Amino acid sequence: MKFGILVNEGPYNHQAVDSAYQFAKAAIAKGHTVSRVFFYYDGVHNANKLLEAPQDERQIGKLWAEMAKEHGVDLVVCVAAGLRRGLKEETLAEGFRISGLGQLIEVGIQADRMMTFGD
Amino acid sequence: MSEVMDLPGDDEEYASGVVKKFMFVNRKAPHGSIYALEVLEMVLISAAFDQDVHLAFIDDGMYQIVKGQDPTGINQKNFSKTFRALDGYDIEKLYVEREGMEERGLTEDDFLVDVEVISQAEMAELMNGMDVVLSA
Numbered sequence: 136m137k138f139g140i141l142v143n144e145g146p147y148n149h150q151a152v153d154s155a156y157q158f159a160k161a162a163i164a165k166g167h168t169v170s171r172v173f174f175y176y177d178g179v180h181n182a183n184k185l186l187e188a189p190q191d192e193r194q195i196g197k198l199w200a201e202m203a204k205e206h207g208v209d210l211v212v213c214v215a216a217g218l219r220r221g222l223k224e225e226t227l228a229e230g231f232r233i234s235g236l237g238q239l240i241e242v243g244i245q246a247d248r249m250m251t252f253g254d
Numbered sequence: 255m256s257e258v259m260d261l262p263g264d265d266e267e268y269a270s271g272v273v274k275k276f277m278f279v280n281r282k283a284p285h286g287s288i289y290a291l292e293v294l295e296m297v298l299i300s301a302a303f304d305q306d307v308h309l310a311f312i313d314d315g316m317y318q319i320v321k322g323q324d325p326t327g328i329n330q331k332n333f334s335k336t337f338r339a340l341d342g343y344d345i346e347k348l349y350v351e352r353e354g355m356e357e358r359g360l361t362e363d364d365f366l367v368d369v370e371v372i373s374q375a376e377m378a379e380l381m382n383g384m385d386v387v388l389s390a
Contacts, residue, residue, distance in 0.1 A: 143390065176292055176390070216292060236299040243386040244272050244303065254289065254390060 143253030151253035200230025279389035280315030
């Protein structure tokens with residue numbers, strides 16, 4: 136099955152992005168495809184390259200970037216939501232790209248299931 | 255309405271031929287958080303994709319379409335006017351949950367757009383028939 140994922144909350148404050156990651160990881164392990172993860176609302180903060188959690192904690196941005204590299208998951212950050220929150224090319228972590236909301240609607244059309252994580 | 259929010263233009267047409275049933279579920283009050291505004295931005299973009307778009311208003315989400323809003327005192331823009339522009343984009347399937355409406359002392363006349371008031375059970379059934387449900 137082909138999944139699209141929408142992440143609506145930022146890093147660490149909420150479980151949402153971790154749940155999304157664990158879901159994607161489990162889905163891929165079962166042979167499914169995660170074609171795109173779209174980061175919206177405060178979810179855009181997950182793509183900030185300046186994130187630096189203590190060393191013994193999970194590095195959320197890096198985990199996603201690794202998944203993207205290994206499994207071809209397209210990580211898309213909403214441009215409008217990003218600009219509101221100070222996320223732009225200069226602060227974008229490796230593995231993510233900035234684009235429009237059309238990318239969310241498009242994956243909704245193309246995927247078999249659209250999963251939302253966060254409020 | 256473009257002074258209120260950017261609306262999609264013809265250059266954003268998307269031709270995949272696939273038409274899915276999208277539902278945007280509005281659960282939160284128009285102000286106090288940004289969810290309502292950013293859901294509306296998703297709705298507007300979806301209009302450019304020629305999809306079968308539905309909007310549901312449940313819980314405090316129905317306050318988003320209440321008439322006579324003026325949030326200038328809290329430094330917010332009154333994006334409720336944008337809901338009136340949706341029919342120009344063929345987004346005309348708006349549903350309000352009856353139980354939530356009655357709990358809030360609202361009636362159909364309080365809304366600034368035409369809505370269909372349906373029961374919680376009907377809303378659940380409608381939602382169940384959707385291909386994509388995006389909620390905030």
